[in-house]
Amino acid sequence: xxxxxxxxxxxxxxxxxxxxxxxxxxxxxxxxxxxxxxxxxxxxxxxxxxxxxxxxxxxxxxxxxxxxxxxxxxxxxxxxxxxxxxxxxxxxxxxxxxxxxxxxxxxxxxxxxxxxxxxxxxxxxxxxxxxxxxxxxxxxxxxxxxxxxxxxxxxxxxxxxxxxxxxxxxxxxxxxxxxxxxxxxxxxxxxxxxxxxxxxxxxxxxxxxxxxxxxxxxxxxxxxxxxxxxxxxxxxxxxxxxxxxxxxxxxxxxxxxxxxxxxxxxxxxxxxxxxxxxxxxxxxxxxxxxxxxxxxxxxxxxxxxxxxxxxxxxxxxxxxxxxxxxxxxxxxxxxxxxxxxxxxxxxxxxxxxxxxxxxxxxxxxxxxxxxxxxxxxxxxxxxxxxxxxxxxxxxxxxxxxxxxxxxxxxxxxxxxxxxxxxxxxxxxxxxxxxxxxxxxxxxxxxxxxxxxxxxxxxxxxxxxxxxxxxxxxxxxxxxxxxxxxxxxxxxxxxxxxxxxxxxxxx
Amino acid sequence: xxxxxxxxxxxxxxxxxxxxxxxxxxxxxxxxxxxxxxxxxxxxxxxxxxxxxxxxxxxxxxxxxxxxxxxxxxxxxxxxxxxxxxxxxxxxxxxxxxxxxxxxxxxxxxxxxxxxxxxxxxxxxxxxxxxxxxxxxxxxxxxxxxxxxxxxxxxxxxxxxxxxxxxxxxxxxxxxxxxxxxxxxxxxxxxxxxxxxxxxxxxxxxxxxxxxxxxxxxxxxxxxxxxxxxxxxxxxxxxxxxxxxxxxxxxxxxxxxxxxxxxxxxxxxxxxxxxxxxxxxxxxxxxxxxxxxxxxxxxxxxxxxxxxxxxxxxxxxxxxxxxxxxxxxxxxxxxxxxxxxxxxxxxxxxxxxxxxxxxxxxxxxxxxxxxxxxxxxxxxxxxxxxxxxxxxxxxxxxxxxxxxxxxxxxxxxxxxxxxxxxxxxxxxxxxxxxxxxxxxxxxxxxxxxx
Numbered sequence: 001x002x003x004x005x006x007x008x009x010x011x012x013x014x015x016x017x018x019x020x021x022x023x024x025x026x027x028x029x030x031x032x033x034x035x036x037x038x039x040x041x042x043x044x045x046x047x048x049x050x051x052x053x054x055x056x057x058x059x060x061x062x063x064x065x066x067x068x069x070x071x072x073x074x075x076x077x078x079x080x081x082x083x084x085x086x087x088x089x090x091x092x093x094x095x096x097x098x099x100x101x102x103x104x105x106x107x108x109x110x111x112x113x114x115x116x117x118x119x120x121x122x123x124x125x126x127x128x129x130x131x132x133x134x135x136x137x138x139x140x141x142x143x144x145x146x147x148x149x150x151x152x153x154x155x156x157x158x159x160x161x162x163x164x165x166x167x168x169x170x171x172x173x174x175x176x177x178x179x180x181x182x183x184x185x186x187x188x189x190x191x192x193x194x195x196x197x198x199x200x201x202x203x204x205x206x207x208x209x210x211x212x213x214x215x216x217x218x219x220x221x222x223x224x225x226x227x228x229x230x231x232x233x234x235x236x237x238x239x240x241x242x243x244x245x246x247x248x249x250x251x252x253x254x255x256x257x258x259x260x261x262x263x264x265x266x267x268x269x270x271x272x273x274x275x276x277x278x279x280x281x282x283x284x285x286x287x288x289x290x291x292x293x294x295x296x297x298x299x300x301x302x303x304x305x306x307x308x309x310x311x312x313x314x315x316x317x318x319x320x321x322x323x324x325x326x327x328x329x330x331x332x333x334x335x336x337x338x339x340x341x342x343x344x345x346x347x348x349x350x351x352x353x354x355x356x357x358x359x360x361x362x363x364x365x366x367x368x369x370x371x372x373x374x375x376x377x378x379x380x381x382x383x384x385x386x387x388x389x390x391x392x393x394x395x396x397x398x399x400x401x402x403x404x405x406x407x408x409x410x411x412x413x414x415x416x417x418x419x420x421x422x423x424x425x426x427x428x429x430x431x432x433x434x435x436x437x438x439x440x441x442x443x444x445x446x447x448x449x450x451x452x453x454x455x456x457x458x459x460x461x462x463x464x465x466x467x468x469x470x471x472x473x474x475x476x477x478x479x480x481x482x483x484x485x486x487x488x489x490x491x492x493x494x495x496x497x498x499x500x501x502x503x504x505x506x
Numbered sequence: 507x508x509x510x511x512x513x514x515x516x517x518x519x520x521x522x523x524x525x526x527x528x529x530x531x532x533x534x535x536x537x538x539x540x541x542x543x544x545x546x547x548x549x550x551x552x553x554x555x556x557x558x559x560x561x562x563x564x565x566x567x568x569x570x571x572x573x574x575x576x577x578x579x580x581x582x583x584x585x586x587x588x589x590x591x592x593x594x595x596x597x598x599x600x601x602x603x604x605x606x607x608x609x610x611x612x613x614x615x616x617x618x619x620x621x622x623x624x625x626x627x628x629x630x631x632x633x634x635x636x637x638x639x640x641x642x643x644x645x646x647x648x649x650x651x652x653x654x655x656x657x658x659x660x661x662x663x664x665x666x667x668x669x670x671x672x673x674x675x676x677x678x679x680x681x682x683x684x685x686x687x688x689x690x691x692x693x694x695x696x697x698x699x700x701x702x703x704x705x706x707x708x709x710x711x712x713x714x715x716x717x718x719x720x721x722x723x724x725x726x727x728x729x730x731x732x733x734x735x736x737x738x739x740x741x742x743x744x745x746x747x748x749x750x751x752x753x754x755x756x757x758x759x760x761x762x763x764x765x766x767x768x769x770x771x772x773x774x775x776x777x778x779x780x781x782x783x784x785x786x787x788x789x790x791x792x793x794x795x796x797x798x799x800x801x802x803x804x805x806x807x808x809x810x811x812x813x814x815x816x817x818x819x820x821x822x823x824x825x826x827x828x829x830x831x832x833x834x835x836x837x838x839x840x841x842x843x844x845x846x847x848x849x850x851x852x853x854x855x856x857x858x859x860x861x862x863x864x865x866x867x868x869x870x871x872x873x874x875x876x877x878x879x880x881x882x883x884x885x886x887x888x889x890x891x892x893x894x895x896x897x898x899x900x901x902x903x904x905x906x907x908x909x910x911x912x913x914x915x916x917x918x919x920x921x922x923x924x925x926x927x928x929x930x931x932x933x934x935x936x937x938x939x940x941x942x943x944x945x946x947x948x949x950x951x952x953x954x955x956x
Contacts, residue, residue, distance in 0.1 A: 463929065
């Protein structure tokens, strides 16, 4: 054809790379443009997108560091003699994580090469409907044409620019994972997690769509021994089941994270000592307070960088409020041959697996004679807070709203993971619930689980729900003993009954 | 407990015949006292040992020398078990189930004799009986076995560190014990007569064995012990084991502090007077055949759990069968225990979760051309930073091509295999097909998304 490429993908993240590689499988000429605009603090990274560089991957690894800290506390109960004190060194962890991420960047480059996908480390924008202008770091411009274009540029953390000092002195998740030094200076961390020298405040606002990332960050920062405070204006984990959200934050509080609820910051100033002074309003008490911290991290939501894409020039419609690209069920934008996948699309979950699946299916529809559309229903997810929360399907509130509380049954249980017993760990927030339709078949609408390895637990059940699993079917499934997941197959106390839902014994 | 809910007059007789070395325990059965519970806790202790090593790579610093104290662990575990024993006593009392710590045996129709520890005998009659006496570890029948060897019945409450241990057997009990003992820092050898994990998918069994070998556990294959002698008394002492090859005349000797026998379990059905009431058992195995309602050949006598012939020896199966039986007898229910697609997990150092057919059994039943096996190695994210094995974790699903590529077998080798497998078992119960599996999104980043 007259175009340079059959498919051009702007954005080398989860969605973009999946789409490009899948298209290449069909023997198509494919190119990917990926470029990372440095954060206000100057942080940047390689190929792979948010997930690989500043999202899921480093997050889970740092979460693992925190979990290992807990393991170090459990170990003596199980007979391991570990001499006190135990220290955590940020730079050792950060370097290990960063090295791994860099190996993934490299891996992606190699994969693209193997699959004969052309890679441009350039910032893409539309020149005309079939032409993309690629800008290198040095300012050189090239023009590339393509028959089909997929926009998969994702999002970046927002800054609350209306707050004085926010941009100058605050960091975001973009920066946190790449810090060479501890956000709390040179750490000397003790088991009891008390260290007033290294304080961090993480602020979450009410519009935060990536709140889970912020609670996750606050969680692991606490776990590695840093004094961490979370400030939030209203509710945590908006959009998630609120009972579960409450249990998650309640656990974090007992774990050592401080919360400043119903507060919002008004300014950030730098003190002579280089520490940051944050001033905020407490809406409950109507007071204004200040405190100083080493680091202020903003987690107030993510937004796509659609301005620099020059979408208006080609007529791709976006949501005026969010800036996200409007797509239909086939990932098509308002311009027929231009598509979008991943975090940049309006109304989609901001998750890696959905971006990957959508990207792959799109490529299959464009070049592989497939007509399969992406199913965004019943997408399972997990929040990797110190006590993890995994879920699939509807929250209890959503189910009530959809079907009416008389038509749903909620089975629930408080349980104690076996491993917590000998370790003398508090299992107060270890809880699960299953929301089902009340009518005869009792189809499962939603499953929620808080506990260790929540992601591992929920994954298989998500599959079951995809198959239309019903409560009776789950009850017929025999449990694996001893695990936490088996408790799901034993759920039998309903909320309606008002009975004590604590699991007792075998 | 279930029967008591329906206002029936229920009695439970529980008695633990001490092990050859004199060990005994409280109410709760094998799982609670000498099975699943202590096993998983000690497995956890071993996993924590590994976590300690990993944690250094994640930035945690502490002294190089980390030692494990067997007594501290065992005491914690035993305390927890004690709380469970107590919990069961309380639960039975609350549910008004009469409990007697006495050895029960049939003496005539509808009549059982209960003998307590002091030898006092009492007779009880009942409308119906449920036999759930489970099993006990088998001994080799060689000189020195009962005098000097221990079994899983003794291991979990051993009042001293077992030291250099020889585990005889290749059952999951053998491999799990060998696994955690090695994880705690002990020198462990496993003596295997023929294959590992008989009855399990052999491809997976071999991977488990390989992993254990690569992580410092010695395997002596195709040998059986013929004699155990004591070199020195002590806690632990020193034992000499003489073994003979199964394929030739070769004889080898080895010295160990402890010899743990894990060669199988025998049903406790020979000395409970079953002949007096005419309950048929399999003479060879001692197991009791029952119909699909857990009824023996004697209409008023039922059986559940490990003693059943051709059924899985698992706690959840026993619990489910027991509960449903009581509901059928006293609550007018009709549900029978579903023994198909029962998931299980072997808690070896690299855990193995499985539900459904092994590859061999699937091939045998459906024919090689009618099944498709999808498989993949994976590298858990948590293993990357500490540079742990990158090609050992593995998952495979076996599909029946003729039935819409229905998933008939699920196998996963990796951390938290039990947690991963449970949900998949539920999905398999719902008739999961490969297509549905493909179209379900993964949670990222977890092992289960593979």
